[in-house]
Amino acid sequence: xxxxxxxxxxxxxxxxxxxDGAAEGRLMLMRCIDCQTWRLPARQHCxxxxxxRYRWEPASGRGRVRTFGIMHQRYHPAFQVPYNVTVVELExxxxxxxxxxxxxxxxxxxxxxVEVVFERYDDVTLPRFRPARxx
Amino acid sequence: xxxLAQMREPITLEDYHASRWIIEPLHLLDCCLVSNGxxxxxxxxxxxxxxxxxxxxxxxxxxxxxxxxxxxxxxxxETETGARIAAETAxxxxxxxxxxxxxxxxxxxxTYTVLVTLEDYGFCKKGEGGPFVxxxxxxxxxxxxxxxxxxxxxxxxxxxxxxxxxGIIQGRGHGGERQVKNDVxxxxxxxxxxxxxACLILSPHPA
Numbered sequence: 293x294x295x296x297x298x299x300x301x302x303x304x305x306x307x308x309x310x311x312d313g314a315a316e317g318r319l320m321l322m323r324c325i326d327c328q329t330w331r332l333p334a335r336q337h338c339x340x341x342x343x344x345r346y347r348w349e350p351a352s353g354r355g356r357v358r359t360f361g362i363m364h365q366r367y368h369p370a371f372q373v374p375y376n377v378t379v380v381e382l383e384x385x386x387x388x389x390x391x392x393x394x395x396x397x398x399x400x401x402x403x404x405x406v407e408v409v410f411e412r413y414d415d416v417t418l419p420r421f422r423p424a425r426x427x
Numbered sequence: 428x429x430x431l432a433q434m435r436e437p438i439t440l441e442d443y444h445a446s447r448w449i450i451e452p453l454h455l456l457d458c459c460l461v462s463n464g465x466x467x468x469x470x471x472x473x474x475x476x477x478x479x480x481x482x483x484x485x486x487x488x489x490x491x492x493x494x495x496x497x498x499x500x501x502x503x504x505e506t507e508t509g510a511r512i513a514a515e516t517a518x519x520x521x522x523x524x525x526x527x528x529x530x531x532x533x534x535x536x537x538t539y540t541v542l543v544t545l546e547d548y549g550f551c552k553k554g555e556g557g558p559f560v561x562x563x564x565x566x567x568x569x570x571x572x573x574x575x576x577x578x579x580x581x582x583x584x585x586x587x588x589x590x591x592x593x594g595i596i597q598g599r600g601h602g603g604e605r606q607v608k609n610d611v612x613x614x615x616x617x618x619x620x621x622x623x624x625a626c627l628i629l630s631p632h633p634a
Contacts, residue, residue: 317496329500331498332500339499359505361450361451361453362448362450362451363450363451364448364449364450364451365445365448365449365450374448374451378451381500384502385500385501387498387499387500389498421463
């Protein structure tokens with residue numbers, strides 16, 4: 293268990309498969325049935341073909357750091373600064389805002405290969421990423 | 428130089444580096460101000476403006492660009508903004524190009540916003556904004572005076588009205604000791620994540 297005092301997302305109908313997948317150790321993404329484009333965050337219509345048909349598929353959980361920032365300003369008392377906010381470009385293409393763990397802020401770089409890990413809070417499991425171990 | 432500016436004490440490069448991190452790589456002095464205020468602009472047909480108490484500033488061109496693709500797979504939205512599309516439209520309408528612009532009033536919510544905007548307006552190549560401004564050309568006495576009133580970083584943060592208000596002050600010739608060559612003034616404004624952008628090309632000379 294990690295400390296549960298940080299504010300965590302409340303899954304709703306649209307995002308529940310994402311959080312249910314995380315609880316089971318899988319990174320689930322919405323995907324268009326008609327043109328196969330991934331949708332992240334979950335949304336009703338496809339960016340490319342506007343289809344409203346989709347299914348949920350597991351992603352590989354691997355990606356690379358696209359960009360990141362180190363937060364020094366404390367916006368919430370539960371967050372210990374400095375911490376990183378990182379956008380991971382998943383192997384499948386979509387970009388997921390997250391945090392890197394098991395790495396010092398100084399060691400993060402754009403293009404860094406990373407893999408998903410899951411951190412359990414009281415009611416919700418969140419995907420985070422760590423440096424990739426097997427390349 | 429702008430009596431209305433919130434921040435009027437000169438700063439040095441050392442002051443900049445010594446200012447605290449907000450979100451690294453952005454220091455406090457990379458970020459715009461928080462301001463309370465208001466700006467109003469009167470827009471009228473050119474012939475009606477002749478009799479107004481203030482000298483008119485003419486709109487020669489305008490453009491918008493709203494790719495709205497921030498965060499989307501494959502997008503380069505962090506460095507390629509809506510300004511590129513807006514620039515093309517406004518330059519064509521005004522019949523000018525980057526080399527004709529005599530001063531810029533650029534939306535500067537953060538320091539780097541100015542660099543990517545100058546790149547998208549064709550003043551230099553993509554990725555070369557830093558070296559382009561290194562010689563001080565944007566500052567007092569420089570060849571491309573920019574944000575002459577202090578911009579959102581030093582004067583006041585009134586969203587797109589900050590660059591617009593200074594564009595009009597310069598266009599009227601009311602800049603006082605900060606007045607620069609005002610023949611062709613570029614005014615730009617951004618919305619969310621630089622993915623929404625609009626601009627004007629202004630001049631004291633009738634279109």
